[in-house]
Amino acid sequence: MSTPADCRACGACCFSDSPTYVRLLGDDWSLLGPEAERWAWFEANRAYLRMEAGHCAALAWSHDPGSGAVRFHCSIYDRRPTLCRELGRGSPECEAERERKQAEVLRRVTA
Template identity: 55%
Template sequence: MTGDDHLRLGERAEDLVWFEANRAYMRMLDGHCAALVVSKDTGELLCSVYETRPQTCRDLLRGSGACLGEIHTKGDRPLIALGRTR
């Protein structure tokens, strides 16, 4: 995450960003980015900061090969998260 990404997150940055030394990362929660929330209707993970998301997230185009690879390797995480919210 860059300084611009942190600024773009605004007030949400304090809850969503984790620092290690001089590097900043999106905080993880239940095996996924803390900005992702589970839709109880569909079970999908949805980005709660989509309009202000970091550049790395913007670069991962929805439906691209890289995106589909992420879904393939991490697709069960919404189910895990839902199990913890019930």
């Protein structure tokens, strides 16, 4: 499975059924600014991104009207948390995410 040239063609690492999938670290909450409570929630003293329907609540996607290809979009890209910033496209962690999730992700967004 070759690494896509653009994360917008993939989205795999933004999918999970775990409500505590993306932990907010350090200044991540502050970085989200006034919208922090829209995108994040607390469990005890730990903050996480909200998840809904098996993916991060900040993830959106659309279908290219010409090709029909799916294009993913992070609604908070400039303010995305540390964990998202540190997951480099093409890294072993990225490859593992794609290997585990890509087929199911494509099934979900094209169903």
